[in-house]
Structures are given as structure tokens and as C-alpha cells.
Amino acid sequence: MGDEVLPKSRGMKPQQKRLLIEIAVVTAIALIVILFVPPMLVDLGQASRVNQLGRFLALAIVALGIDLIWGYTGLLSLGHGILFALGGYAIGMYLKLQIPPNASIQLPEFMSLYDVKELPGFWKPFYSFPFTLAAVVLLPTLLGGLLGYLVFRNRIKGVYFSILTQAATIVFFNFFNGQQGFFNGTNGLTDFKTINLGRWGTCIQSFYPSIKSWNINSWRLVVAPVCWISKEDINSEQTQFIFYTLTVLFLVAAYALCRWLTSGRFGRLLVAIRDDEPRVRFSGYNPTTFKVVVFAISAGLAGIAGALYTVQTGLISPKAMDIAFSIEMVIWVAVGGRASLSGAVLGAVLVNFAKSFLSEQFAATWLFFQGGLFLLVVLVLPDGLVGWLRSQPIQQIKTFIGIRPQVATYPRIEEDPEIQRERENLES
Amino acid sequence: MLEVLEVIFNGLSTGAVLLISSLGLAIVFGLMGVINLAHGELIMLGAYTTFLVQNVCKAFGSPWKESYIFFALILAFIVGAIAGLILERGVIRYLYGRPLETLLATWGVSLILQQFVRTVNWVLVIGIAIFCLLFFGGLWVLNRLPNFQQIRKWVITVMLPLSIGIAAVTGGFLSQTYKLAVTKPWFGAQGVAVTAPKWLFGGLNIGTLTLPYVRLFIIALTIACIIALYLFFQRTSWGLRIRAVTQNRSMSACLGIPTQKVDALTFALGSGLAGVAGVAISLLGSVAPNTGQNYIVNTFMVVVVGGVGKLVGSIVAALAIGTIDYIIASKALLPLVAASKPLTDLVEFFGSTDMAKVMVFALIIVFLQIKPGGLFPEKGRTVDA
Numbered sequence: 028m029g030d031e032v033l034p035k036s037r038g039m040k041p042q043q044k045r046l047l048i049e050i051a052v053v054t055a056i057a058l059i060v061i062l063f064v065p066p067m068l069v070d071l072g073q074a075s076r077v078n079q080l081g082r083f084l085a086l087a088i089v090a091l092g093i094d095l096i097w098g099y100t101g102l103l104s105l106g107h108g109i110l111f112a113l114g115g116y117a118i119g120m121y122l123k124l125q126i127p128p129n130a131s132i133q134l135p136e137f138m139s140l141y142d143v144k145e146l147p148g149f150w151k152p153f154y155s156f157p158f159t160l161a162a163v164v165l166l167p168t169l170l171g172g173l174l175g176y177l178v179f180r181n182r183i184k185g186v187y188f189s190i191l192t193q194a195a196t197i198v199f200f201n202f203f204n205g206q207q208g209f210f211n212g213t214n215g216l217t218d219f220k221t222i223n224l225g226r227w228g229t230c231i232q233s234f235y236p237s238i239k240s241w242n243i244n245s246w247r248l249v250v251a252p253v254c255w256i257s258k259e260d261i262n263s264e265q266t267q268f269i270f271y272t273l274t275v276l277f278l279v280a281a282y283a284l285c286r287w288l289t290s291g292r293f294g295r296l297l298v299a300i301r302d303d304e305p306r307v308r309f310s311g312y313n314p315t316t317f318k319v320v321v322f323a324i325s326a327g328l329a330g331i332a333g334a335l336y337t338v339q340t341g342l343i344s345p346k347a348m349d350i351a352f353s354i355e356m357v358i359w360v361a362v363g364g365r366a367s368l369s370g371a372v373l374g375a376v377l378v379n380f381a382k383s384f385l386s387e388q389f390a391a392t393w394l395f396f397q398g399g400l401f402l403l404v405v406l407v408l409p410d411g412l413v414g415w416l417r418s419q420p421i422q423q424i425k426t427f428i429g430i431r432p433q434v435a436t437y438p439r440i441e442e443d444p445e446i447q448r449e450r451e452n453l454e455s
Numbered sequence: 456m457l458e459v460l461e462v463i464f465n466g467l468s469t470g471a472v473l474l475i476s477s478l479g480l481a482i483v484f485g486l487m488g489v490i491n492l493a494h495g496e497l498i499m500l501g502a503y504t505t506f507l508v509q510n511v512c513k514a515f516g517s518p519w520k521e522s523y524i525f526f527a528l529i530l531a532f533i534v535g536a537i538a539g540l541i542l543e544r545g546v547i548r549y550l551y552g553r554p555l556e557t558l559l560a561t562w563g564v565s566l567i568l569q570q571f572v573r574t575v576n577w578v579l580v581i582g583i584a585i586f587c588l589l590f591f592g593g594l595w596v597l598n599r600l601p602n603f604q605q606i607r608k609w610v611i612t613v614m615l616p617l618s619i620g621i622a623a624v625t626g627g628f629l630s631q632t633y634k635l636a637v638t639k640p641w642f643g644a645q646g647v648a649v650t651a652p653k654w655l656f657g658g659l660n661i662g663t664l665t666l667p668y669v670r671l672f673i674i675a676l677t678i679a680c681i682i683a684l685y686l687f688f689q690r691t692s693w694g695l696r697i698r699a700v701t702q703n704r705s706m707s708a709c710l711g712i713p714t715q716k717v718d719a720l721t722f723a724l725g726s727g728l729a730g731v732a733g734v735a736i737s738l739l740g741s742v743a744p745n746t747g748q749n750y751i752v753n754t755f756m757v758v759v760v761g762g763v764g765k766l767v768g769s770i771v772a773a774l775a776i777g778t779i780d781y782i783i784a785s786k787a788l789l790p791l792v793a794a795s796k797p798l799t800d801l802v803e804f805f806g807s808t809d810m811a812k813v814m815v816f817a818l819i820i821v822f823l824q825i826k827p828g829g830l831f832p833e834k835g836r837t838v839d840a
Contacts, residue, residue, distance in 0.1 A: 103555040177820055181827035186490045186554045190755045191820075197752045198816040201809035350748070354562050361559065394570035401563025405556045406549060 171326025215344025470777025501733020539726020762829025
């Protein structure tokens, strides 16, 4: 229908056009979030919210990963906290090894508490920054791929899969909690000092003052970047702004990746696996491969998110592998809307801001709210906010109160969803 | 010889705790395919009921003080069953056929229950009572109106805020007037302690080995529960119906079995068993709002390993997991592997309660590679076996 309306002379298919619009919108939002939101929040006297927003955007990356496996493929993982924490621990270990060369003990300080004399072997590669970056992505990806392969190979699925991932959470929690000499037990890795960001880090840093004092009149973004390799204080405002920017960029990249994965044949197969796995198998596909691949990708996203989250909070502890945290991740996606990527991002940011706001105001009752949120989303809003917005909310409110829509023919025919669906099928 | 006996006994007693806390879950999962993440919190409710019964019985003096545990068993079963019934009627029945959503919803319930136990005080209880009285009582009264179905949505939109408002105002008024007497939490966030009755102190001595009476009591309680369940399933008409629905839901419905009632009954039964498990667990240590969390994952593992729909699967799985867990955690294998250095290191490395769980999970994953359906999988030619 739409094809005839659009001018064909421009040589652009409606699909391409929609894609271009989406790219433009995402870029615009990303630019606004990087350039305008931080100075605005600072102006409002809410400077601490910038850091918070950065962290929540990092969490939105996990939410995208969960949306990929739950919303599209129908695999409910209750263990993404592990993968998130692995990414966090990887970068945390690198940061803990940034020991000034003149220090008396060339070990992370907590190790001396537990009588560790020598750096454990598996810490050593984390001296190298490239290795750390690779580990942030690959460690969770490989673990996710392995666990996924072992589980999906046997066609274990549904609630069984969820329970196993949940058990894995407990296991990793115990492991990291128990190994105090290796990972500082309950306290986790914290108290990071410096980070070696290299040349381009300094470039962004020189931009920072101009962005901070941003207003429309002073377009002072043209700053000559002075680039040299230096060690930065990780908690300085500038470095944190770099992390903020990085988080937004990674979120955009993750969004693009998920968009690409879910739009083509691969995406349609994921949805097919969710809706009827045996039929996919009978059509000659092997669902296991697809499930393993998508689970591994989602795990990698969780790892990246964990690393970005860790550098912004300055702490990674086994608490990130808590069962509660992993299930919370699922609820972000559920609130935003399953099988909708923008919903996942929106849900993660909204729920987390609501959480920080409510737990500041009524510390004791946050669990009531959270529990209620779970029930509400599952019982009343199964498609989340985005799903609800797509389905004509005003009309729904009206019907709920009891005002019937004006209909041309018989209400029975116009309001019966079954007949409506048939009619749409006939028309298309 | 004595070491072997010790391992067997301790494995048995760990397994009994596991089994009694997973029995209810296994029944519910077998019948409805529903994993109840709030199961741990139902156990916790049972434990708190024990605490309350203990305090009441203490006030009555000697004969009651020693036998409170039996009243606690009955009451905990009833409390668990009622909570389960409310949960099933209020939430789960809307979610049949959507197991993953049920998982999330029951997790929400478990959070609410945890916080409820932390904050419960007279104001909260009275407020909830007033709300229920106004809202559900009002609905019940209005239900007699002839045109109730048409005005139902209106009634709910008006009554819900009204009832909440009245309840909140009453609660606020009470807490203003009586201050701390009504706003003090009953239990608080800290754990509360249940002391076992005197006749459970001490233990049975066999040589140098002591078998604590509390552990023996839990084993006996578990055996009693299994026997009672077996009799219920095999000898009563409702048991027969439950078994029928477990095997084939739609066929049973066709033959006139009220599947909805069966669901509600089974869920209440499973939750009641969770309450009984709570009594057992309260004897093992202090009871805190997050006590249930410590048990859920283990009980799920029992269900996964045991397979669906057979009690015997859960029994074998619980005992096996309990024994293996104990053997690993207590380093009981140390004498056997003393000859080889790497094996000794391995046993030492996993020789703690935390690390034993890591090992047990790895073993479960390996086990599922061989038998994905659990020990006793359902027989039949389904597409999705």
C-alpha cells in the first residue's frame, strides 16, 4: 500500500528510508545524551545524576542482550549477572594491577591481607591493556557459549534452562566469594586509582571543559587536541566523562548490532525458535547452533556492560552475581517491552532511576515496589511500555473505563479481536 | 566402619532437609509445570510460624512448652497452604501455559513476602484487614446486584482507591495514637531463634559418633511426609484426580475432573509442605527473612535431577545430592586419595560448604549430559522429549 504513495523517483525503497530515519534518530539521541544532557544536569544541580545515567546506560547494554535472548529467542536467562560480573572483574583486575612502580609490594593491596605472596598466574595477563579488552568481551562470550552448548545440546529448555542459569549464579557467587586471596571475597575489587587510556583518551579529555561549559553561544568545541600517553586518575571528572561517552557509544553500537541481528533471516529464525522450536527443527535447521550463538553474543554484551559499569562505580563485587540482580535485569526488559530493542534500553534506564529515586525516598519499601512491579508487568502489561504504546493506549483506557468507541456497524463485529484479525489478514 | 556410618548419616540428614523442602515444589512442578520461586519464602513463613507458636506455648508453661513443635507442624502447614492458595488464586492461575512469566511473577511475590516479614506490624496487619474487608466484602455485597457485570469495572475503579485510602488513613491514625506499640515490627530484619524442645537436645551415641536428635527428628519427619503423601496419592479420590491431571490434563478435563480445583488443591498442598519444611529448618539455625533464599536453588536442583512427575525421582535426587554435597564439603575422600598429590589438592580446594556447591553444580551439568530428562523422565513419545 505504502509503496504507491512514496515518490519512486528518488530511488529509495521504503525499507531503506525507514532505516535512514532510524539511524538519524539514534544518532541524534546519542549526540544529545553526550553533549547536552550532562551540562543540563549540572546546571540543574544534579551533577551526581550524570554518573548515574552513565551507569544505567551501561546496564541498558545488558538489557539489550537479554532482550535478544528472551524477547526474541524465548530463552529466559536468570544468570546474566555472572557474565556481567566477569566483564567487570576482567577490567577490575587490570585496574588493580596499575600499581605505581615505586610501591613496596607489587601486588593488589588486598592480597597481602590473605597472605598471598606472589601474583596468581591467571592475574598476570591482565597487565596488558589489549588483553584485558579482549577478555572483557571474550571471557563472558566463551563461558556463555560453553554453558549454552552444554545445555541446549540436550534440548534442555524453558524453565529448566532458567533454573540452571540461576543455579550457575549461586555457584559463581560462591566461587568468587570464597576465593578471598584471588578476588578479595565479599568486598570485591575496588579502590581503583589510575587508568592508562593512551592517546585518544587525552584527546577526549581536552574536549571536556568545553562540553562542560556548554551553551549555544559558545561553540568552543574546536580545541587543539594535545595527545600524549599518560596515566589518568580514574575518578577525575574528565576520565569519568570519557567513560560516559564510551558507554553511550557502546550502547549505540550494541543497539546497531542487535538491530542488524534481529532484522534479517537470523532474526526471523530466532523468533521462529521462540514460537515453535520443533517446527524449526523439522524444517531442517539446527536450533542449537542459533541458540548457542545468540546466547554467546548476549553474554559478550553483558561483559562489555559489566566493564563499563565497573569503571563508573569503581567497584565490582560478587553482589553483581546475586540472583536478585540477574532477575532484575529481566524485569528491565519486561517493563520496557519484550522483543523491542528501544523498549529494553528505555526499561533499563526508567526502572533504575525509579529504583534509585524510591530507595532514596522510602528505603524500607523498595522491595514492595519491586515485587509489585514484577506482578504488574506480568499480569497487566505483558508487552511492556513500548508494547502498550503501540496498541493505542487512549482507546484502551477508554474501553477500560467503559466508554465504547464510536463504531460504524455492529459493536460485536467491530470490537471482536478475532474478526479484526481476520479482516486485517484479508486486506493485506 | 564408623566413618562410613557418619558419612551415611550426615548425607542422609542433609538429603532429608533438601527433600522435605523440595517435596512441595516437585509436586507442583510435576502437575502444573510451574516453578514457584516463592517456595523458599513459603518455607520461611513456616519457620516464622514455628517461632510464633513457640512463644505462645512458652507462656502456657510445662506440658505445652515441650510439645509446641507438633502444634507448629499443623499450624505451619495451614499457614503455608493458605498462602499458597491465595498465590494460586490471585496470580498463578492467570499465567498457566506461560511458565517463564510465572517464574517472574512468583519472584515478585517472594520479594513482597520477604519485605512483609521484615516490616510487618500491627498497623500493617490492621490496614490489610480493613482493605480486604472493604474491598472484597464490598464486591461480595455488590455481586448480588442484577447488573453487576456491567458496572464491574466502574465499581473496581471506585472501590480500589477508596478502600486503600480508608485503610491508609486508619493505619496513619493508629500509628499517631498508639505510637511505638503498634508500629514496632514483629520480627524485624534480624533473625529470630527457635529453640528446640528439651527432648530434642543431645543425641544418640554410637561409639564415638553422636547422632543429634534434631537431625533424627527431621529424618523422621521427612519419612512421615513421604508416607502421608504416598497414601494421599494412592488411596484417596483427590489423589487419584491429581495423578490423572498430572498424566494428561485435557483428557482428565474431558472426563469431568475439575482441573481448576485440582490445581488449587495441589498448589495448597505443595505450599503446606513448604510450611512443614519451615518447621524443620527453624530447628537448624536462626530464622531470618532471607532464610528461604538459601534453600531455593538446592531444591530446584533436586527437581531438575529427579525429573518430572515422580516422587521417587525427588527422593533419590535429594539423597544423592545431599550425600555428595556432604562428602565433598567434609573432605571425607581425603584418606582415599592421600596417595596422589593433585587429587589431594583437588579435594582440599573444594572442601568447604561454598566450594562444594560449585562441584555439585558441575556434576549436575555432567549428569544432565547423560540424562537430560532427569533420573526418571516421563515416558512417552512427545515431540519435545
